[in-house]
Amino acid sequence: MFWEEKIEFFIKSKKLTTKDLSIPYTFWSEVFKEIEKHFLIKTDAKYTYQNWENRLKNKHIINMEDYKQRIKNDKKYWVILTNGTPSGINLLYDCNGCFIDAITQLHGNNYFVCDKKYNWLVTFNKSKNNYFLSQLN
Numbered sequence: 001m002f003w004e005e006k007i008e009f010f011i012k013s014k015k016l017t018t019k020d021l022s023i024p025y026t027f028w029s030e031v032f033k034e035i036e037k038h039f040l041i042k043t044d045a046k047y048t049y050q051n052w053e054n055r056l057k058n059k060h061i062i063n064m065e066d067y068k069q070r071i072k073n074d075k076k077y078w079v080i081l082t083n084g085t086p087s088g089i090n091l092l093y094d095c096n097g098c099f100i101d102a103i104t105q106l107h108g109n110n111y112f113v114c115d116k117k118y119n120w121l122v123t124f125n126k127s128k129n130n131y132f133l134s135q136l137n
Contacts, residue, residue: 003091003107010106020096021103028092031078035114039121039134049090052082052112053123056134067122067131071113073098080112 011021024031032049036042040055071077079095081104090112095103104111104124114121120135 006106007103010103014099014102016099021099022094024092024094031092032090034118035078035080035112035121038118038136039114052080052090053110053125053132056121056123056132058134059132062122062131062133064131066133067113067124070115070120070122071097071100076116078112078114078116079103080114081107082110082112 010016014020035052036049039057040052041057043051043055073096075097077095077097077100079093079100081091081093083089093103100113108126110123110125110127112121112123118136120133123132123134124130125132
């Protein structure tokens with residue numbers, strides 16, 4: 001099953017609305033630019049929106065409890081799913097906190113969760129089984 005089919009099935013099976021989970025088709029690049037501006041070390045302009053994990057500013061490991069405390073079920077977050085390679089394409093979702101675990105488990109690869117006010121960005125690296133935090137001071 002292709003990812004688009006999986007996510008469509010997930011949305012229908014959970015009876016989600018666009019208030020719960022949506023894809024910002026028209027302004028995804030603005031969101032990515034804000035994330036890169038706040039949390040990523042600028043390297044090469046031609047690698048925009050790629051290799052985020054290796055470019056995080058002020059990156060430090062946090063435990064799962066610290067991550068879980070940041071996520072509130074009634075708030076919305078930017079969820080960025082990666083394909084597991086540094087040069088891969090990132091998929092952006094506007095996601096209610098209560099569905100983040102489900103969508104990231106369905107995806108099964110590394111992912112990022114960003115506070116919509118751009119105060120912090122957390123990434124989960126599946127192969128290292130680590131959460132990393134980049135936070136504005």
